Amino acid sequence: MLQEFIDSLIADGLFGGLPRDVAYLIGMLAAGALVVFGFVLNVAGITTFVERRVWARIQSRVGPNRVGPQGVLQWLADGLKLLMKEEAIPFAADARLFKLAPFIVTIGFITAFVAMPFSSALIVADLNLGILYITSMTSLVVVGIMVAGWASNNKWSLIGGIRAAAQIVSYEIPAALSIFTVILITGTLSMQSIIQQQSWLPWDWFIFHNPFTFIGFFVTFVALLAEGNRTPFDLPEAESELVAGFVTEYSGARYLFFFLVEWGNLYVISAILVTLFLGGWQVPMIPVITDSAFGLNLLQALTFVGKSYFGVILIMWIRATLPRIRVDQLMTTCWKYLLPISFANFMGTALWVLIWPDGFLPAELLMTALGFGLVGYFFYRVAYHLRRSGAQITLSPLS
Amino acid sequence: MDAASIHSRLREKFGDKILSAEASVKDPFLVVDAAAIRDICAYLRDAEGLQFDVLTNQSGVDYREQGYIEVVYHLYSYAHRHYAVLKARVPRDAPVLPSVVTVWKAANWLEREIYDLLGVDFTGHPDLRRLLMPEDWVGYPLRKDFVEPEEYHGISTSRESLLR
Amino acid sequence: MTEISLFPIVFYALAAVTVVSALGVAFSNNIFYSAIALMGTLLGAAGLYVMLAADFVAVVQIFVYVGGILVLTLFAINLTSRIGDVSISNRSLGRFPAFVALALSGGVMVRAIREASWNMVEVREAVPTINGIGNAFLTEYILPFELASLVLLAALVGAVVLSRKELRD
Amino acid sequence: MSIAGFEVEVDRGGGLETEEMTLNMGPQHPSTHGVLRFVVKADGEVMRRAIPDVGYLHRSIEKISEKVGWHGFMPYTDRVDYVAAMFCNQGWGMVTEKLADIEVPKxxxxxxxxxxxxxxxxxxxxxxxxxxxxxxAITPFFHAFREREKINDLLEELCGARLTYNYMRIGGVAWDLPPGYEESVLAFLSQLEPMLDEFxxxxxxxxxxxxxxxxxxxISAEQAISYNLVGPNLRASGVRYDVRRDEPYSVYPELEFDVPIGLGMAGEVGDSFDRYWVRFVEIKExxxxxxxxxxxxxxGPVVxxxxxxxxxxxxxxxxxIESARGDMSWYAVSDGSEFPYRCKVRTGSFAAMSIIEELSPGLMLADLVTVIASLDIVAPEVDR
Known part of the structure; x- marks a missing residue:
């Protein structure tokens, strides 16, 4: 995409007589800067604001509502405050690595957005290896966390770093296996091709493709939660046990970077799930809107971001509700339950694809019905508890 | 079992180790020989019909004029729902007393506290360290003749004006 | 106007990153620094793979070596004793044998470089390599592939045996 | 241990040889409930020993009592346990009344x-x-505190303070209930009920x-009795004992209530869940x-x-008396003067704190936090 765009710009003579490679370089840097400053940072920032408001609603509070209308600029204010704060580097810390760690973490996070599709055209680079690239790049984050934990020269940080490493390395296996389950169906690693093989109809989504992918979706969700250090797997920074885990000694801008990554990763997790299982940016062809390329892409991008934010809010909901599990429970969950389940999923899907290479519509419809039934039952239970407790519900997100 | 019968049973068992008994006060108490306190407590805990399984409170009181420190044991029995109060008196200048940690584990910290604040030395205590005050504190604050030091590690303990 | 290409510049930059980091691994006194320098080496090598149009190998290099092996290395370092000390070091041992080994292997390498016939290959369009790799692994090279996993298993068992307390006593 | 209903065998320590790590938890740590310090000897995540170090909140309240007089000590008792200050008020009131033979009006x-x-x-x-x-988990905390805030409002209405009440006097209480108090408390109780269900x-x-x-x-029943654990912690271990019921004071003989004990609902009798559960049921009582x-x-009169x-x-x-943290024992000595000669209070947290060192070996680091919280330790009550 980007290459064609730059080619057209060169043809228009925008780069004058510059050599082709230099033009590409400039184009790439510009695109990267645009993505980082125009999207990634804002996504992370806005997610913190959304999280605080969602939490506030769940916890019967108001939440930030002073900076800007309904407090939407709170994240900017917080970010600026952190940037202007004095940064304290502990005297006994290893200053060089201490400073390096946030950068490693941020690189691991931002580079993942290169292969992140937002619409059929809106993607920095539709890498042939898209999903593998994203998972391998996000594994850089754990290196940064470990460096942060060690360089802080603080035992709480060290334990946090070790916990993070043990957790992420363990959960990478079920996550990867579950992701590969989808790859078995698609036969490609490219994010765009994966999405193109689904459609906007729910039973064409890979979550409802067969029973194994249905379970695989939940396995992936749990494993990615653990990789993103989110509750109930937020052991690396468990504030009641480890003070703040690997970020204990960080302050100011470096602290900001860690939290940027933490909240940005929420979006990455959801986007991976949406791409693999929930139909990505696929939209119905509504004649008036999708006639123009702009309208089509806008609708697709809105769909994708909307679905992703649904996942983000789900993760926030989980974080607001569940307690944290213990280290031994964490390892048991991974090695004794998730890993065998994901192996079974992998084999099951392989067989399924062998038998029905083009999918089996009755099973897809059945799985869809089951999925929607589960969601419906969930809301029925929620309504039951709300009635029983006589809670007062305010549906308006604003107040 | 009321205070009088507990007294008579103890008198039967320990004889003159029971120094005196006071029955006509709010909480009837026995004054016992300090050296025998552990045996008496062990007996009180285990004997049939007594079974004082809890040490609800153990306090030290400094009687400066009388010249002794009194360690008061408040016992209670969940099985029989009765109380007993034992008092052991040790001289102020050499307050030494057998520890009852082996009888009730609750005595561990209670005795450490008394050691910390009144300076009573409990022999046989497994871990007799200061509990509330800093390890390097000099003096026993709950003694009546304790005078607060002017400063602690260069930090003044007094202020010129309370409103500053 | 000559068409200057960024290709060699990028190549030499990546090569420099790789070599400098590798030197850092070897010469750093701090074992943790060595491990971090290793990350630079691995990432540089991944970059070189990309330049060779071996995209799959590059990504797997990061996925396995950085995401897996390096993390485990750091993990192991963090769990070693006296990790709190600032002066944990990997002192150089046995300089003379090392020199001999260096001389021998260096000689072999120089000879290999001089005697190799360096053919220039036409620059091709980068094509996806996954299919080829997959087919090769599961048909022609299936025996070495499976043997490699056996070796890894043996190494794993060996590591556990070495670190068991009761067996060492 | 059980995860999602499955019994799981976990090897806590042993096996691989590791070095002991000394961790200093506190005095500033998010979950020490005040200012506590633990020196934790840990083998990785598993603790070999957690040694409590208390005294960071020692305000020498017992010494103060000797200087301020019988009436004047009442506000200081609020500070013994500032989370449940009424009980300290009541304890000091009752011990003085016992010494001075004062009858409190009904x-x-x-x-x-x-x-x-x-x-x-x-x-x-x-x-x-x-x-x-x-x-x-974060949300339940806010739900609990929302209700607690309403109680604070009610107590503020009663005595003007939200934390350190100083409501009671020797011989009774400072003021009668404000007008309409019954309605506001009963309204609060009726909306607390569904909240508890939700919780x-x-x-x-x-x-x-x-x-x-x-x-x-x-904690087994024998252990709990030997360490003199009191109140909910004792009852969680299966000992059905409540000072209010078994050694009645005040007007408790005229009131009907149950004494809940730990039932081992999640695992075994006397574990952390039982301690939580006993407190939960006690709210209803x-x-x-x-x-x-x-x-x-x-x-009639109130004082x-x-x-x-x-x-x-x-x-x-x-x-x-049965305070929120269990049997609170007040001992006072009078020499016939205006000032107490000696006052000693043995609190629930003091006993609970001393058992932690024995409980700690083999627990995980994360469990220490659970134990401190489940024993309901309030640091000022330990130090006084």
């Missing part, structure tokens, strides 16, 4: 019980809320919460007591005539 006793039981609810709400916060479904039935608490730091109090409260310069006769006395 209405005064009822006012005391109403205030104390409200305070017990608020203290238990704080306890279970922070326990869940320490285990990692129950959100927390008590939560698999992860149960997994974190089940079979963690189990306190609500029952409050409703009865308002039905039975007689008219007895007590001389301004109180000089109890020489002697000593001990009383025990």
């Amino acid at each position: 209405r005064g006793e009822y006012c005391r019980v109403i205030a104390a039981e409200l305070n017990r609810i608020s203290s238990h709400l704080l306890s279970i809320g922070t326990m869940i916060l320490d285990i990692g 129950n479904t959100l927390v008590s039935d939560n698999t992860l919460f149960r997994g974190r608490c089940a079979k963690v730091a189990t 306190s609500m029952k007591i409050l409703r009865q109090c308002f039905r039975q409260i007689p008219a 007895a005539k007590v001389p301004r310069k109180l000089k109890p006769q020489e002697g000593d006395a001990q009383i025990r």
Whole structure:
């Protein structure tokens, strides 16, 4: 995409007589800067604001509502405050690595957005290896966390770093296996091709493709939660046990970077799930809107971001509700339950694809019905508890 | 079992180790020989019909004029729902007393506290360290003749004006 | 106007990153620094793979070596004793044998470089390599592939045996 | 240990050889409930020993009592346990009344019980809320504190303060109930009921919460009695003992209530979940007591005539009351003067704190937090 765009710009003579490679370089840097400053940072920032408001609603509070209308600029204010704060580097810390760690973490996070599709055209680079690239790049984050934990020269940080490493390395296996389950169906690693093989109809989504992918979706969700250090797997920074885990000694801008990554990763997790299982940016062809390329892409991008934010809010909901599990429970969950389940999923899907290479519509419809039934039952239970407790519900997100 | 019968049973068992008994006060108490306190407590805990399984409170009181420190044991029995109060008196200048940690584990910290604040030395205590005050504190604050030091590690303990 | 290409510049930059980091691994006194320098080496090598149009190998290099092996290395370092000390070091041992080994292997390498016939290959369009790799692994090279996993298993068992307390006593 | 209902064998320590790590937890640490310090000897995540170091909140309240007089000490007792200050008020009042032979009027006793039981609810709400916060869930904490805030409002209406009440006096209470108090308390109780149900479904039935608490730091009945654990901690170990019921004081003989004990619902009797559960059920019992109090409260004076310069006769006395953290034992010595000769209070947290060192070996680092929270330790109560 980007290459064609730059080619057209060169043809228009925008780069004058510059050599082709230099033009590409400039184009790439510009695109990267645009993505980082125009999207990634804002996504992370806005997610913190959304999280605080969602939490506030769940916890019967108001939440930030002073900076800007309904407090939407709170994240900017917080970010600026952190940037202007004095940064304290502990005297006994290893200053060089201490400073390096946030950068490693941020690189691991931002580079993942290169292969992140937002619409059929809106993607920095539709890498042939898209999903593998994203998972391998996000594994850089754990290196940064470990460096942060060690360089802080603080035992709480060290334990946090070790916990993070043990957790992420363990959960990478079920996550990867579950992701590969989808790859078995698609036969490609490219994010765009994966999405193109689904459609906007729910039973064409890979979550409802067969029973194994249905379970695989939940396995992936749990494993990615653990990789993103989110509750109930937020052991690396468990504030009641480890003070703040690997970020204990960080302050100011470096602290900001860690939290940027933490909240940005929420979006990455959801986007991976949406791409693999929930139909990505696929939209119905509504004649008036999708006639123009702009309208089509806008609708697709809105769909994708909307679905992703649904996942983000789900993760926030989980974080607001569940307690944290213990280290031994964490390892048991991974090695004794998730890993065998994901192996079974992998084999099951392989067989399924062998038998029905083009999918089996009755099973897809059945799985869809089951999925929607589960969601419906969930809301029925929620309504039951709300009635029983006589809670007062305010549906308006604003107040 | 009321205070009088507990007294008579103890008198039967320990004889003159029971120094005196006071029955006509709010909480009837026995004054016992300090050296025998552990045996008496062990007996009180285990004997049939007594079974004082809890040490609800153990306090030290400094009687400066009388010249002794009194360690008061408040016992209670969940099985029989009765109380007993034992008092052991040790001289102020050499307050030494057998520890009852082996009888009730609750005595561990209670005795450490008394050691910390009144300076009573409990022999046989497994871990007799200061509990509330800093390890390097000099003096026993709950003694009546304790005078607060002017400063602690260069930090003044007094202020010129309370409103500053 | 000559068409200057960024290709060699990028190549030499990546090569420099790789070599400098590798030197850092070897010469750093701090074992943790060595491990971090290793990350630079691995990432540089991944970059070189990309330049060779071996995209799959590059990504797997990061996925396995950085995401897996390096993390485990750091993990192991963090769990070693006296990790709190600032002066944990990997002192150089046995300089003379090392020199001999260096001389021998260096000689072999120089000879290999001089005697190799360096053919220039036409620059091709980068094509996806996954299919080829997959087919090769599961048909022609299936025996070495499976043997490699056996070796890894043996190494794993060996590591556990070495670190068991009761067996060492 | 059990995760999601499955029994799981976990090898806690042993096997691989590792080096012991000394961790200094506190005095500033998010979950030490005040200012506590633990020196933790850990083998990785598993603790070999956690040695408590208390005294960071020592304000020498017992020494102060010797300088301020019988009446004047009452506000200081608030600071013994600032989470449940009414009980300290009541304890000091009762021990002085016992020494000076003062009879509290019936209405005064009822006012005391109403205030104390409200305070017990608020203290238990704080306890279970922070326990869940320490285990990692955030929302239940806010739900508990929302209700606690309403109790604070009610107590503020009663005595003008939200934390350190100084409501009771020697011989009764400072003021009668404000007009309309019964209605506001009963309205509060009726909306607390559904909130507790909601809390129950959100927390008590939560698999992860149960997994974190089940079979963690189990205290047997013998251990609990030997360490003189009191109140909810004792009852969680299966000992059905409540000072209010078994050594009645005040007007508790006239009130009907149950004494809950630990049932081993999540794992075994006396584990962390039972300690949580006993507190949870006790909130409901306190609500029952409050409703009865308002039905039975007689008219009359609320405070007895007590001389301004109180000089109890020489002697000593001990009383025990059931505070929110269990049996609180007050011992006071009078030398016949205006000032207490010695005052000693043995609190629930003091006993609970001393057992942690014995419980700690083999627990995980995360469990230490659970244990501190489930024993409901309030640091100022330990140090006084």
